[in-house]
Ligand SMILES: [Zn+2]
């Protein structure tokens with residue numbers, strides 16, 4: 001597997017299913033932001049192998065929110081690596097099964113419930129809050145961006161000029177917010193994008209679609225101003 005970093009030490013893993021997975025390599029070892037949909041654990045381990053790192057160096061997985069296209073491979077990876085899972089406190093109950101997942105709205109939601117992947121629950125090792133600093137990639141600050149889910153987060157480094165957005169926004173055929181049918185509170189989700197756009201960053205790494213490289217916060221701000 002040929003891996004090319006988006007910025008030094010951060011890789012957008014190729015060959016994932018729905019939902020991105022970003023691999024981070026730093027002096028402390030390896031970490032993941034999101035893990036895509038179930039069935040990609042082997043691909044992720046292959047990527048770690050391509051960096052010539054042992055899998056046990058994966059110490060941290062941050063899921064930007066509970067959805068199965070972000071937490072899908074946590075269980076399989078934790079078994080192989082001993083990594084610890086961190087999610088925002090407001091999404092932890094959906095991850096560990098205390099609160100049932102939101103049913104998708106509309107006719108497609110009914111189909112997804114009947115034929116889509118089954119909900120699962122996995123234990124959470126640590127809960128995150130707005131302003132916490134996760135000690136990966138030189139230190140990433142948790143930015144609470146609720147709406148898509150109650151505990152959707154971004155991970156921000158002002159110093160490095162980058163942010164992981166989770167599903168606050170997507171970059172699939174242009175910038176967009178996630179579908180209302182899978183979003184807990186669409187109005188709050190739009191407010192969170194406006195909040196994200198007040199930060200200052202060159203690079204945005206979305207939960208879906210291509211990284212936004214160069215003047216990313218300006219591009220997002222311009223987009224929200226056209227709403
Ligand atoms: Zn997603």
Ligand SMILES: [Zn+2]
Pocket residue numbers: 065067148167178
């Ligand atoms: Zn989502």
